[in-house]
Amino acid sequence: MKILITGATGLVGKDLVKNLRARNHEVNILVRKKTGAENEFLWNQKKEEIDEKAFDGIDSIIHLAGASIGKRWTEDYKKELYSSRIDTAHFLFKTCKILNLKLKSYITASGINYYGTYTSDEILTEKDTVKNIDFLSELSMAWENSADEFSSISDKSVWIRTAMVLSEKGGSFPMLRKLVNYNLGSAVGSGKQWMNWIHLEDLINIYTLAVENKSISGKYNAVADEIPTNKDFMKSLAKSENKLFLPLNVPDFVLNLALGEMSEIILKGTRASNEKIKNTGFSFKYSNINQAFEDLI
Secondary structure (H helix, E strand, C coil), X not given: CEEEEEXXXXXXXXXXXXXXXXXXXXXXXXXXXCCCCCXXXXXXXXXXXXXXXXXCCCCEEEECCCCCCXXXXXXXXXXXHHHHHHHHHHHHHHHHHHCCCCECEEEEEEEXXXXXXXXXXXXXXXXXXXXXXXXXXXXXXXXXXXXXXHHHCECCEEEEEECEEECCCCCCHHHHHHHHHCCCECCECCCCCECCEEEXXXXXXXXXXXXXXXXXXXXXXXXXXXXCEHHHHHHHHHXXXXXXXXXXXXXXXXXXXXXXXXXXXXXXXXXXXXXXXXXXXXXXXXCCHHHHHHHXX
């Protein structure tokens, strides 16, 4: 199969490209600056510039492009978070229509914060609607809605609602590990908020399944079986590193001062179910947090 990927130089994209090529798929990637990588093509959504050769013979598009949510959310940066996800999707669709393409699949990233950022023992499934409207839920809704237009040119669409990705290569994990190694590991806020997570390798395998399996269609929560509280997550990480776990929680106001509105994704959290993806026959390699830490550490 020939696949076009956006966001291919990011944490998830790099490993996904390697995995798909190892499985004998042909992969084109869209980049804003040339890196010398194999089969890369330039695009600039803001200028509406794109190398149309990237679309030659493609069967599927995987849209991973999006600015990191791990930066302070100023009003200007919020606009960038939207534009890098939604405007790029519209630009992809516009290009596909101009080229009169017919796809086997359109697969887009989304966030587990689609349901809203709040703390609850409720276990959320793909059948649930937004429970608490906030910035990330609105961003995720717009992100998912941007994929709807591809239904007219694609045999199927797949939305991957992704939890915090654990990898030693980037994302939140290296920062959390560094805190623990300085013996500064502790819960934040109440410590009772749930932490949805997924190991990078499992996430790559979900995307690969979405490409290769015709029956995979619709929206899926990409989250591991075990969902610990923030306190249990940090305590397990400290134990894995043979470091101290501080009994005093970091107060909410410290995170609010340091991170602003973005602190909500750390201070709050509910649980999401992964039963739908498992019902397809998918098996998680890292189903509990200790397995993940053992691999990453």
